[in-house]
Amino acid sequence: MKKFDYKELVYSFHKEMLGNNFTLVYEGEITHQITKAFTSLAENKMDSYSEDTNMKKKVFHVMVECLQNLSKHAEDVKILKNKGYAGNGIFIIGRVGPDNEDYHILTGNVIDNSSVPELEAFLDNINNLDRDGLKELYKKQMLEGTLSEKGGAGLGLIDIARKTGEKLDYSFIKIDEKKSFYTLRTKISRK
């Protein structure tokens, strides 16, 4: 049996992160505390190189919505003692673009196969709409939608599409007969 080589593993993670320009990679439980910690980490980092205010706001906004989606919609969400929620998932933030001037946020979480068609239809609907269409959908959802028990309003994904002006780049990877892995990549470009 091959001996577990942590040195190789740590070094390869390090190279993977640098090579992909990932500034933060997290896999595990996503809670409100984690959301606050990651957003303030990102804000401090962006402050350190005097990132443009609008860019900072957009990154913050997308991070919050992505993290709250993970904490509330992953298939294994649990209710915490202090009434909060925790869902498991992977959260990555990295830099992209020719001069690494843009950001992207990648998330992944396990969902039930039975939830895939509805989510996919929702994502496709968002991706088929233009600026005005998204604005109308957001308004409609605010007026007609109700806040779920977990405080979800069904607005997060629409808002991400509006704020970034980019299509939602998603995929579903089938794990087995019951579960799939849902990935979402959001790009925040300097325009």
Place this chain on the structure above:
Amino acid sequence: MKPIKIRGTEDTPDVILDATKGLIEFSGRSLPEDVLSFYAPVLRWLEDYIKSPNSRSEVIFKLDYFNTASSKIILDILIYFEHLSNEGKDVIVKWFYHKDDEDMADAGVEYFEIVNIPYEMHSY
């Protein structure tokens, strides 16, 4: 009615609800862990307030940031005051946005496309 004053935190806004002054104000950031429980006392207070409002109500939003779940609550709050205004009561909503924050200005404009209520936009 007892006034409510909630001191803001990094994820919840400062809230002032003062019936004697007719002042309703939200400022700071709104991304509470549990939106429903944070805003429940606020909405209860507003429900009572609109039954016997001040002769003039001034509703101030001066937010740096709000998440999508809060955006739904803000609409609910505005709708309370739309009802008051429709009943002929004197209501003014003041929407403040940072001069560099186009998204916050747009958000205000969008609310006033949905809700029919006297309003003012103020940059700071």
